[in-house]
Amino acid sequence: MGVDLKPIVTKRVVRLSDFKGKSLAIDAYNSLYQFLAIIRSSDGRPLRDREGRTTSHLSGLFYRTSNLLKLGIKPVYVFDGKPPILKSVVVKKRTRSRRAARKRFEHALEIGDKEKARLYGQASVQLKDWMLETSIELLRLMGVPTVQAPSEGEAQASFMARRGDVWAAASQDYDSLLFGTPRLVRNVTISGRRKLPRKNVYIQVSPELVDLQDLLRKLGITQTQLVELGILIGTDYNPGGVEGFGPKSALKLIKKYGDGKSALTKIDSSKYKFEFDRVKSLFLQPEVTYDYSLNWASLDVKGIINLLCKEYDFSTERVRKTLADVSSALEEFNKDSTLDGWLS
Secondary structure: OOOOOHHHOOOEEOOHHHHOOOEEEEEHHHHHHHHHHHOEOOOOOEOEOOOOOEOHHHHHHHHHHHHHHHOOOEEEEEEOOOOOHHHHHHHHHHHHHHHHHHHHHHHHHHHOOHHHHHHHHHHOOOOOHHHHHHHHHHHHHOOOOEEEOOOOHHHHHHHHHHHOOOOEEEOOOOHHHHOOOOEEEEOOOOOEEEEOOOOOOEEEEOOEEEEHHHHHHHHOOOHHHHHHHHHHHOOOOOOOOOOOOOHHHHHHHHHHHOOHHHHHOOOOHHHOOOOHHHHHHHHHOOOOOOOOOOOOOOOOHHHHHHHHHHHOOOOHHHHHHHHHHHHHHHHHHHHOOOOOOOOO
């Protein structure tokens, strides 16, 4: 889930079309988990092919990425590597939670409770190795670059944004701000109409833009202080943070004492159990790689149809129509003198 900065983050609702001509480093795992959770049938089951293999991730990746390409956005997907040791507690907790949800999902299917089946199905999502492999292959065929991070994908995407190799990092979580991305774009791959859990209510999910320097100026703190604030709240490296502290109270404490470590001296040590400096270094000095290239290429129409339609039973007519629309849009972008061109 990442760090909970929502109550203090100033964000601006935007349109995807506002990012025409810009490159976005998308948190791949974050997006694929969203696709697997959201793209499901009415009874809560994921989309599947004739052999029973899940295809929700491929459906989301193909159609959402196609939409970005049609709008003139240059996506690059950044995949996670090995998580830091301090994240092991969160990883194990998530694994147990998904297993428990899986059992509830199967029970809901047995008794015919579609609402609970959908709810527990979303919570039981598991991203398997073969899903990652097919996702990377699909992106290659679509001419979209991928980057393999040595550790956290959000850290790598933020690093790429800081270097100016991409315009912004794109993720649902706010961790990218702690990693120092100058801009964070949310709801890039899940914008649209969404049903609220346990309620027969639908909301419109729109893209959001957070400018880091603007946020820091409004909060009256530095980037380092933002990281320290996040640690007090709790991150994936120190879940729970300091007992009793939320974003607003942590902000007041940071501004009063100047830094997180000084603030901790004023707090009962029984309310937290984590190594402050160790957690802080994971955000300020994350493991990243310079070894990547960002080259967008032409669509491999035949390859995409072979993968999606012949291998995973996608509608040939619908896939061909989407590819024709994307090809037409890319052709126009390459003619547009106001853009740098598409192929690079």
